[in-house]
Amino acid sequence: MLVRSVSARRLLVGVTALLSVSLVFASPALAEVRGTDLVGERQVSSSPDLEAAAPDMTTPSAVLETADGQLLWARDARAERAMASTTKIMTAIVVLEAVSDLSEMVTVPAEAASVGEADVGLRTGQKLTVRQLLEAMLVHSGNDAATTLAVHVGGSIPGFVDLMNEKALSLDLEHTQFTNPHGLDASGHHTSAADLATMAQYAMQKPAFREMVGEKTVSVPAGNVTKRFDASNLLLGTYEGATGVKTGWTNDAGYCLVASAKRGGIELFAVILGTKTENARFVQAKRLLDWGFAHYGVREVTSAETTAALVTVTDYLDVTVPAVIAETTSTPVFDILGDVTSRTSITEQIKAPVAKGQRLGTLSVEQGGRLIAQVPIISAADVAAPGGWERFKIGVTRLWRKVFGGQLQAETVTVL
Known part of the structure; x- marks a missing residue:
């Protein structure tokens, strides 16, 4: 042909x-x-x-x-x-x-x-x-x-x-x-x-x-x-x-x-x-x-394992659990729309036991008032519930501190 x-x-x-x-x-x-x-x-x-x-x-x-x-x-x-x-x-x-x-x-x-x-x-x-x-x-x-x-x-x-x-x-x-x-x-x-x-x-x-x-x-x-x-x-x-x-x-x-x-x-x-x-x-x-x-291009907006907060575990006098970003996230960003910002919503305290990977909150990423990404915030570690004798000692200590002063439980610390 x-x-x-x-x-x-x-x-x-x-x-x-x-x-x-x-x-x-x-x-x-x-x-x-x-x-x-x-x-x-x-x-x-x-x-x-x-x-x-x-x-x-x-x-x-x-x-x-x-x-x-x-x-x-x-x-x-x-x-x-x-x-x-x-x-x-x-x-x-x-x-x-x-x-x-x-x-x-x-x-x-x-x-x-x-x-x-x-x-x-x-x-x-x-x-x-x-x-x-x-x-x-x-x-x-x-x-x-x-x-x-x-x-x-x-x-x-x-x-x-x-x-x-x-x-x-x-x-x-x-x-x-x-x-x-x-x-x-x-x-x-x-x-x-x-x-x-x-x-x-x-x-x-x-x-x-x-x-x-x-x-x-x-x-x-x-x-x-x-x-x-x-x-x-x-x-x-x-x-x-x-x-x-x-x-x-x-x-x-x-x-x-x-x-x-x-x-x-x-x-x-x-x-x-x-x-x-x-x-x-x-x-x-x-x-x-x-x-x-x-x-307009892809940008990393969250990084896995970044600590967002230290959350109070209420069963203890001085124990917190790290709350971390669950995953690294990349998303398209149109830079002309303004700065990329993030905000967290995290539980202020939690009762033991706490499991590693348990959800503790959410990280929201926004640009110009528009939500562009959202990822879970999770526990970075296991925290077991106190045993009977430990719980008794914690209870006595708290009673003493209520009368004479002192920390009753750890404070939650926000990092992000």
């Missing part, structure tokens, strides 16, 4: 090389911080410190979130906008949840071969697997592949669009509505940066999706020829930790990018909508991701 690379491949290699330089040396001349931008859940205009810390961005609409949906930064993130081929994230979600066997064969329908715009050259009647079509759609953004999958799963384009909108509703995508599976401009076909972030986070939980959007090339059979296409996401292989997800462009949408990257166990999702040039979307995504990784 012959293998041909598309004619644009050489150009794409050149663009990739140029991008590598542009991502590092891109001019910030038009970048700005807007008072309505959000850092965390707070408007930048609410604090000079936030304004100083916020990233300089030119994109009209964007968002940066963690993998679990924590908002780090946003600009007009709920504005409804055309979404171009980022649509295909939802197309893939619906297909992957409908088809259990990705080796299932699919026949290319006539409407797919004639959909136009970005395509991978599928021919009417050609047979490919679901996996091949998903790769063609996600890696190179083939509209013909998206249409083929939609007809196969939904029975028709309208039938598949209904499934897309049902899924959007179930994911609480309040600003999203689909009218087609490929993303070409159409009335009523829109989303928001915030919704796209949610969509991408959900999709990336699917191993097959994650694998495909991380591929740098895709090979698509076309008769006796196999065409090789490079990924449209130029961050792959040029940006440290890049993992996905999807590009897009139409006249109404401008240049769009949903990008994800993972470093040090942290994965971030940046959505860039409506840039004026292809290169700008990648430069903006890099800037936003760099800013996110600079301010």
